[in-house]
Amino acid sequence: MFTGIIESIGKVVSLEKNGSNISFWIASPISGELKIDQSVSHEGVCLTVDQLASGQHRVTAIEETLKKTNLSHWQSDTVVNLERCMLMNGRLDGHIVQGHVDCTATCIERKELSGSWEFRFQIPESYAHLIIEKGSISVNGTSLTCFDITHNSFKVAIIPYTFEHTSIQEVKEDTVVNIEFDILGKYIERMRQMRK
Structure with a gap:
């Protein structure tokens, strides 16, 4: 974990x-x-x-x-x-990440702003139901917040500290990244499916 x-x-x-x-x-x-x-x-x-x-x-x-x-x-x-692995004796600063990748995504846009960066990633449409606006997502193991969600893509915003201290600095257009969706969202979706 x-x-x-x-x-x-x-x-x-x-x-x-x-x-x-x-x-x-x-x-x-x-x-x-x-x-x-x-x-x-x-x-x-x-x-x-x-x-x-x-x-x-x-x-x-x-x-x-x-x-x-x-x-x-x-x-x-x-x-x-x-x-x-996380220690069970402190604060959970990110979100619960299992290290079990759900799919890969492709960077389709990288934009440098004044003091931050935005990336848009394209995912398979079959996973779109697992992301929500301002929800948590893991991109290459980094806990991020997704926004500007479409039927097959989402954006993340990166602050300077994260950019300098993670591999996101290496991500450019067409780079393939690992995606893990929020475990709580996956359990909720599973329960919803089982009620049908």
Whole structure:
């Protein structure tokens, strides 16, 4: 369980293909503090640390994960958001994020304003019912507020701190990002469907 408040950014150092799986070596300021078998959110994807080295850690994505996320787009030097599991002894600054990506979205607009940025992302229409105006959404693991929603897209506004300290700075038009919709909204939608 995560909060969507990014703890650090890391960089992909190298990739190893093992059958249909891909292992990624990540270098980051928190890699040295991690433990093997620890769950860490990478761009919003919950992955298990399976090896450690000096200032680096390794995670492996299976074929199913590669199909449903943007991990298949990762290359050496790709910047990734990192967040360790939340501690149950403090404030929840973002929103409840599971690290289970629902779909990917494509950036269709990036606009720099005076002191902030706006991004518009296009999602599959089949997921449109899971977002609401001013609701929470996770984009590459970052807890954000969506607005200006259409039948297949939404916008997010980014403050300077978030821009400087997350991988959103790397997102341009046509960049594919990981999306996780609000878990509470998903449960409500499921209950609504079951009443039909």
